[in-house]
Amino acid sequence: MKKTETRIQKKNHSAIKAAGLKVFAQFGFRGSTLDQIAAESGLSKPNILYYFSSKEAIYEALLAQLLTDWLQPVRDIDPAGDPVEEILIYARHKLKMSRLYPRESRLYANEIIQGAPRIKSVLTGELRDVIATLAQLIKNWSEAGLIRVIDPYHLIFSIWAMTQHYADFDVQVQAVLGDGDHFDDAEQYLEDMLRRMLTV
Amino acid sequence: MKKTETRIQKKNHSAIKAAGLKVFAQFGFRGSTLDQIAAESGLSKPNILYYFSSKEAIYEALLAQLLTDWLQPVRDIDPAGDPVEEILIYARHKLKMSRLYPRESRLYANEIIQGAPRIKSVLTGELRDVIATLAQLIKNWSEAGLIRVIDPYHLIFSIWAMTQHYADFDVQVQAVLGDGDHFDDAEQYLEDMLRRMLTV
DNA sequence: CGTTAGTTTTACCAGTTGGTCAAATTAATT
DNA sequence: AATTAATTTGACCAACTGGTAAAACTAACG
Structure with a gap:
């Protein structure tokens, strides 16, 4: 399937997942916001949505x-x-x-x-x-x-x-x-x- | 402290708490909304806030x-x-x-x-x-x-x-x-x- | 270096959020 | 029945929500 992940993709995918884990674990899916995940990961909200199609996609990953x-x-x-x-x-x-x-x-x-x-x-x-x-x-x-x-x-x-x-x-x-x-x-x-x- | 609770107050307080319990238990505090509690209790949102000063007040009760x-x-x-x-x-x-x-x-x-x-x-x-x-x-x-x-x-x-x-x-x-x-x-x-x- | 692919940002939007307020309605008391 | 107190509603608001579009920027590669 997905073979070629650039080094930036790799870094940001895992940064977003790490941030998402932290936020989702504390507040649950509905209680968490993309802004929180953005702040936690150090990326901007639109940038997060460049790597994951939606908030739900991060959660499901x-x-x-x-x-x-x-x-x-x-x-x-x-x-x-x-x-x-x-x-x-x-x-x-x-x-x-x-x-x-x-x-x-x-x-x-x-x-x-x-x-x-x-x-x-x-x-x-x-x-x-x-x-x-x-x-x-x-x-x-x-x-x-x-x-x-x-x-x-x-x-x-x-x-x-x-x-x-x-x-x-x-x-x-x-x-x-x-x-x-x-x-x-x-x-x-x-x-x-x-x-x-x-x-x- | 509070002695005189009218029969309507009694009924609505417990209706709100029952609805709040249902919603908060499923979605947590941040994942729950007053609209959900309103729908669940059959009361309007402003009416809920007439009995509890805030969403948090219901949760804390x-x-x-x-x-x-x-x-x-x-x-x-x-x-x-x-x-x-x-x-x-x-x-x-x-x-x-x-x-x-x-x-x-x-x-x-x-x-x-x-x-x-x-x-x-x-x-x-x-x-x-x-x-x-x-x-x-x-x-x-x-x-x-x-x-x-x-x-x-x-x-x-x-x-x-x-x-x-x-x-x-x-x-x-x-x-x-x-x-x-x-x-x-x-x-x-x-x-x-x-x-x-x-x-x- | 120039071109292209990949990345990030800025500005934005429509829907939802907790909460307010005054007016309207209903219940209780005299 | 009249008055007062309690209750309910509708209209509203500012802040926040997930998500979009296009422009601006940066890295990779020949």
Whole structure:
């Protein structure tokens, strides 16, 4: 498709996406303005629209990238690996993404809370399928006696909920625990929880 | 303070708050408009501003009510009760609120994700204090050998994260599990999880 | 250097936004 | 019924919104 991206295009595309991420993650799609993104990126508003056809185009580019990045680690789970370790690797990876890319997490949270108007088809399609496969795998592990019998879907939800909580509700976490990085403690808690849930 | 509220005031105040809740929960503060709230409530825009001085006033009234409702069940935890049961009662209550009042949950989530600009002082004040008290209580229970030794703060976060997940990320839950009510399964999972975490 | 392709800016627009104001209407009280 | 208080409406406004058009500028390339 698109091969030749000039160096200026490259630079500005990523500058706009970086600015868009920052703004959209905080205010959601409707609450964000092109002027904000313009100010944040250092480009003028018409210049932004020279690189992206609309405000929505920026938002959708960000969402598409996000979904790809989030589903990959699920696909990477090895059915032949040690069940507890595989799930722990996934959970740790998810938590690390909350630590390193909290804005992406908040962007996604905003989209879902608002009813996922732009990605509902992905949720009921690709996401649902990938998670169904993972759930089946977990069920197989259960039936093979490798892990405890457990509802695979709610297990997955609990991992998502807890890992994303530290990104999405960061302000609240900081308010309660004091400023600083609490991801190491969170990881320890999460790991402890998962081991208890998965082993007999 | 305010004693005499006419029947019309009563009706319209609550109609506006109900409409505001619906709109704000979906679009966040900045993404919502008075026109939307007007349409939703069946009142005209100037009429809304006759009852609330500004868009922000509606939003703040909703948030204030919310925080009160959310902190009360924490205060209701009985230090003399059975530790595991007390925590389970709280968790079930929280989950029930997600089931019955998902919009309130989403409104709160929106506010926190956006950096809690209007309630940060409550978070670092009242919320922090109430949770510190609860954390100390849990720690005491641990030291008395009544429950397992556990990080009280991350225990609380895990309860919040999981219960609110089913309200805030409802669209995703429905996409993955199919339409329908999944709160009973969620409650069972949550209860199982907490018992495993709290007992030796 | 000259030409072309790529980039940026200036000026602008129509629609929407939160909010105001005075007039009109309706409800409550005497 | 008359008066007063409470409520609702219509017309309006300045600021902001996403987006456009064309001119001005800059980089790349032969």
